[in-house]
Amino acid sequence: MATLDSKIPSGPLAEKWRKHKTEIKLVNPANKRKYEVIVVGAGLAGSSAASSLADLGYKVKCFVFHDSPRRAHSIAAQGGINAAKNYQNDGDSVHRLFYDTLKGGDYRAREANVHRLAEVSVNIIDQCVAQGVPFAREYGGLLANRSFGGAQVSRTFYARGQTGQQLLLGAYSALSRMVGAGAVDLHTNSEMLDLVVVGGQAKGVIIRNLVTGEITRHSADAVILATGGYGNVFNLSTYARGSNATAIWRAYKRGACMANPCYTQIHPTCIPVSGDYQSKLTLMSESLRNDGRIWAPKKAGDTRAPAAIPESERDYYLERLYPSFGNLAPRDIASRAAKRVCDEGRGVGSTGLGVYLDFADAIKRLGEPAVRERYGNLFDIYHEITAESAYKAPMRIYPAVHYTMGGLWVDYNLMSNIPGLFVLGEANFSDHGANRLGASALMQGLADGYFVIPYTIGDYLAGQKPGSRPAAEAPEFQQAEANVRGQTTRFLATKGKQPVSHFHKKLGKIMWDRCGMARTKAGLEAALQEIPALREEFNASVNVPGSADTLNQSLEQAGRVADFLDLGELMCRDALTREESCGGHFREEHQYPDGECKRDDEKFGHVAAWEYQGEGKTPVRNTEALNYEFTKMSVRNYK
Amino acid sequence: MVAASTLKTFSVTLRVWRQAGPAATGAFVDYPAKDISPDMSFLEMLDVVNDELTAKGIEPIAFAHDCREGICGTCSCTINGKPHGPGKGIATCQTYMRSFNDGDTIVVEPFRARAFPVVKDLVTDRAAFDKIQQSGGFITARAGSAPDANALPIPKGDADLAMDAAQCIGCGACVAACKNASAMLFVSAKVGHLGLLPQGQAERDRRVLAMVNTMDTLGFGSCTNQYECSAACPKLISHDFIARMNRDYLTASLRSAFKPAPANTGGGAA
Ligand SMILES: Cc1cc2nc3c(=O)[nH]c(=O)nc-3n(C[C@H](O)[C@H](O)[C@H](O)COP(=O)(O)OP(=O)(O)OC[C@H]3O[C@@H](n4cnc5c(N)ncnc54)[C@H](O)[C@@H]3O)c2cc1C
Ligand code: SF4
Ligand code: FES
Numbered sequence: 030m031a032t033l034d035s036k037i038p039s040g041p042l043a044e045k046w047r048k049h050k051t052e053i054k055l056v057n058p059a060n061k062r063k064y065e066v067i068v069v070g071a072g073l074a075g076s077s078a079a080s081s082l083a084d085l086g087y088k089v090k091c092f093v094f095h096d097s098p099r100r101a102h103s104i105a106a107q108g109g110i111n112a113a114k115n116y117q118n119d120g121d122s123v124h125r126l127f128y129d130t131l132k133g134g135d136y137r138a139r140e141a142n143v144h145r146l147a148e149v150s151v152n153i154i155d156q157c158v159a160q161g162v163p164f165a166r167e168y169g170g171l172l173a174n175r176s177f178g179g180a181q182v183s184r185t186f187y188a189r190g191q192t193g194q195q196l197l198l199g200a201y202s203a204l205s206r207m208v209g210a211g212a213v214d215l216h217t218n219s220e221m222l223d224l225v226v227v228g229g230q231a232k233g234v235i236i237r238n239l240v241t242g243e244i245t246r247h248s249a250d251a252v253i254l255a256t257g258g259y260g261n262v263f264n265l266s267t268y269a270r271g272s273n274a275t276a277i278w279r280a281y282k283r284g285a286c287m288a289n290p291c292y293t294q295i296h297p298t299c300i301p302v303s304g305d306y307q308s309k310l311t312l313m314s315e316s317l318r319n320d321g322r323i324w325a326p327k328k329a330g331d332t333r334a335p336a337a338i339p340e341s342e343r344d345y346y347l348e349r350l351y352p353s354f355g356n357l358a359p360r361d362i363a364s365r366a367a368k369r370v371c372d373e374g375r376g377v378g379s380t381g382l383g384v385y386l387d388f389a390d391a392i393k394r395l396g397e398p399a400v401r402e403r404y405g406n407l408f409d410i411y412h413e414i415t416a417e418s419a420y421k422a423p424m425r426i427y428p429a430v431h432y433t434m435g436g437l438w439v440d441y442n443l444m445s446n447i448p449g450l451f452v453l454g455e456a457n458f459s460d461h462g463a464n465r466l467g468a469s470a471l472m473q474g475l476a477d478g479y480f481v482i483p484y485t486i487g488d489y490l491a492g493q494k495p496g497s498r499p500a501a502e503a504p505e506f507q508q509a510e511a512n513v514r515g516q517t518t519r520f521l522a523t524k525g526k527q528p529v530s531h532f533h534k535k536l537g538k539i540m541w542d543r544c545g546m547a548r549t550k551a552g553l554e555a556a557l558q559e560i561p562a563l564r565e566e567f568n569a570s571v572n573v574p575g576s577a578d579t580l581n582q583s584l585e586q587a588g589r590v591a592d593f594l595d596l597g598e599l600m601c602r603d604a605l606t607r608e609e610s611c612g613g614h615f616r617e618e619h620q621y622p623d624g625e626c627k628r629d630d631e632k633f634g635h636v637a638a639w640e641y642q643g644e645g646k647t648p649v650r651n652t653e654a655l656n657y658e659f660t661k662m663s664v665r666n667y668k
Numbered sequence: 669m670v671a672a673s674t675l676k677t678f679s680v681t682l683r684v685w686r687q688a689g690p691a692a693t694g695a696f697v698d699y700p701a702k703d704i705s706p707d708m709s710f711l712e713m714l715d716v717v718n719d720e721l722t723a724k725g726i727e728p729i730a731f732a733h734d735c736r737e738g739i740c741g742t743c744s745c746t747i748n749g750k751p752h753g754p755g756k757g758i759a760t761c762q763t764y765m766r767s768f769n770d771g772d773t774i775v776v777e778p779f780r781a782r783a784f785p786v787v788k789d790l791v792t793d794r795a796a797f798d799k800i801q802q803s804g805g806f807i808t809a810r811a812g813s814a815p816d817a818n819a820l821p822i823p824k825g826d827a828d829l830a831m832d833a834a835q836c837i838g839c840g841a842c843v844a845a846c847k848n849a850s851a852m853l854f855v856s857a858k859v860g861h862l863g864l865l866p867q868g869q870a871e872r873d874r875r876v877l878a879m880v881n882t883m884d885t886l887g888f889g890s891c892t893n894q895y896e897c898s899a900a901c902p903k904l905i906s907h908d909f910i911a912r913m914n915r916d917y918l919t920a921s922l923r924s925a926f927k928p929a930p931a932n933t934g935g936g937a938a
Contacts, residue, residue, distance in 0.1 A: 084810050099801075114817070163831040170823050170827075410738070410762075528722040580787055
């Protein structure tokens with residue numbers, strides 16, 4: 030059994046991080062260049078980490094499967110990034126951001142981690158502005174803010190509807206500077222396909238060059254995974270098509286524990302599915318809920334055009350159910366409310382799986398130009414996809430998979446249970462509990478990369494003798510490489526009947542039906558039969574054309590879908606075992622009469638960290654108790 | 669814009685550039701795309717065609733894509749001679765089949781430019797853009813040393829204009845659209861974004877000199893003010909930024925003629 034020591038420092042909550050920074054071991058500047066660190070991923074978390082570590086003097090090698098670091102999925106974040114600056118003087122503070130995030134996560138995150146996140150949030154904004162991130166400003170020249178779900182203050186910084194893009198380009202410019210200076214050795218089109226563990230410690234990776242097919246071994250003193258989330262298990266999601274779980278899944282198979290895999294976030298405001306050819310779902314940023322009002326017809330089966338439905342026959346259900354948060358209720362709550370409305374037959378659009386997000390009042394109040402200034406690009410996206418104008422008629426929206434709170438287990442230093450393996454950003458499980466609040470993933474990614482890992486990696490490296498990293502010829506590297514080659518050969522040799530996409534779609538449907546917005550014991554048990562059966566079919570009849578020594582997108586996809594099949598099964602297992610509802614994990618058996626989540630803190634006030642036991646064996650479920658020293662785990666109330 | 673299709677589903681012929689690898693010679697090959705819904709995106713149509721090709725034992729068409737919502741800059745097809753296709757201000761992935769009509773033959777090629785060699789089929793290598801960025805497309809700001817974000821108010825107009833430039837998605841359509849394969853719009857967008865902000869002043873001269881010089885050495889052509897670039901740009905980045913960069917470059921060159929500054933210094937721990 031893995032030992033899960035969270036290494037949370039002692040002392041008062043607000044002092045822990047400061048104290049920890051003064052107590053952890055440091056690597057002296059002259060020694061830093063003797064350590065080599067591998068960073069896999071260059072989204073917000075990876076590029077901020079790689080550039081900061083290189084700036085400190087470490088030798089950094091960075092791998093991304095994209096053709097450029099600037100294409101990481103972080104680029105797509107729209108709405109904004111939270112920080113406890115209190116520039117609006119509306120009562121915000123580090124403590125309030127901490128509390129909102131912890132409560133938003135339905136009390137399933139660690140207090141100490143969340144507090145640290147809130148503390149460094151203020152430095153992130155400073156850092157980004159210094160890099161030239163063009164955040165929105167007021168006429169006086171100061172930074173502007175907007176509100177996001179689950180908060181009653183205005184603490185979200187944004188750059189039009191492209192906040193993630195601007196933050197990533199900031200981090201990318203920092204990374205580019207270090208690449209230009211020769212301090213980061215950047216490898217694009219390079220996919221990590223295995224983790225190499227030597228003597229119980231993470232010491233390297235196996236990389237496949239996606240363009241040439243070449244497979245190489247890379248040894249290092251420590252390995253950082255910043256490879257993003259795994260929402261594409263569901264096939265349809267708001268993620269980029271290429272986002273995948275391969276890096277974390279292969280690390281899991283090497284012994285890293287996978288924490289709370291069932292915690293997934295379903296975002297309430299996405300453009301509904303239009304057909305079975307659909308490849309992705311497009312998010313309509315949560316920021317729209319600042320001014321848009323969500324409603325559905327009161328009557329089931331009402332097919333009138335929205336304009337023909339009089340005010341008195343509309344149900345602004347979020348405003349009705351959650352008067353104090355209204356349209357800004359947290360995501361999990363807003364998504365389930367939309368699902369219920371549609372389950373009652375009150376959904377809109379041709380599929381009946383949709384509700385309205387209406388800007389008519391905002392346009393009346395602010396005028397169309399002001400609405401255009403705030404949300405113009407989102408309205409444009411909506412128009413491109415649906416050929417409808419949201420200035421004239423309400424948007425149709427429906428929930429879609431958007432984020433994964435689960436991920437590899439890490440301690441307070443962001444190190445997994447495999448010493449030397451660090452996990453940052455969405456790939457880890459650390460800060461969002463069972464539900465992430467809007468605008469806090471960008472915050473976490475940059476916190477991890479700019480402000481946490483530069484300190485905490487030293488604590489591990491100081492214990493490693495400089496120059497002691499193994500040679501890439503070590504048997505562990507050879508074995509891992511053989512493992513990768515074996516899989517590639519198997520895929521190409523199967524020569525079955527079905528394209529990879531066939532299996533991905535089928536898996537996605539199982540996951541959405543059984544492990545989506547509402548989960549039941551029976552459904553999850555069924556999924557645990559269906560997924561292994563689908564895996565067998567995949568192994569027997571997948572068709573991967575082409576060869577291994579050129580760009581082969583089918584081959585890339587085959588590896589990713591194979592991992593999704595395994596991970597999907599683990600998610601269902603985790604969801605089945607967690608006999609409670611919390612945040613994004615909603616078990617129909619566990620709810621209050623009003624349909625809200627019913628947690629069981631006594632039995633499940635813990636992190637579940639799954640440990641791989643080998644092919645075909647049931648994994649072991651380890652737990653880390655969540656000890657709340659400063660906050661009371663209470664029932665979330667947004668009414 | 670092309671008229672929206674009125675048919676429920678329709679069929680087109682794809683004339684696609686197939687090229688097995690960087691050194692191989694390529695050629696156009698025709699494939700039918702049947703029962704296409706007008707609500708499909710162009711890339712979803714390619715997905716469907718690729719699954720059919722796979723079933724027939726033909727290697728699917730390699731094409732670059734990721735976010736499929738116009739922000740990552742990965743997708744890069746020239747459709748009927750236009751980089752990113754018929755729509756204005758959108759990327760390939762935001763092109764929907766309702767822009768085409770039943771019976772159309774749609775010609776699909778990779779972005780063509782000397783500095784963007786073809787990797788396979790519709791995929792090109794745009795690493796040259798990264799190299800330009802690495803030579804100077806940044807403001808040096810070490811984590812931990814930044815002053816308070818509101819210590820430096822920036823007039824909204826400047827911030828907005830910087831943001832207009834900063835929206836570049838690095839797709840390369842501007843290069844593909846230019847008959848000289850010039851990268852001026854891309855480079856000027858970055859130079860403009862950083863140069864408009866007070867934080868960007870310290871490195872302003874060095875940045876423009878380094879980025880332009882790197883661009884020149886990577887095989888991009890020169891700008892002859894035809895502005896095909898901004899017409900093809902999915903973010904409609906204005907060619908005014910090119911004029912702005914030319915001024916910056918001139919000033920910086922003059923200044924550096926008197927006081928030579930090393931153009932390519934990343935700083936940090938090299
Ligand atoms: C549409 C959308 C909008 C969003 N909006 C917001 C928002 O407004 N505010 C907010 O806070 N959050 C938002 N989020 C969430 C947020 O964007 C992500 O959680 C965050 O950006 C993830 O960053 P990351 O650095 O962890 O990973 P990513 O940005 O996903 O980066 C992953 C990196 O890892 C690399 N990689 C992955 N696997 C491998 C491998 N095997 N080998 C090599 N490289 C690999 C990739 O190339 C990439 O560089 C949004 C998410 C979506 C989907
Ligand atoms: S300037 Fe426009 S066309 Fe050129 S790379 Fe940027 S977004 Fe693409
Ligand atoms: S796929 Fe990202 S911009 Fe088109």
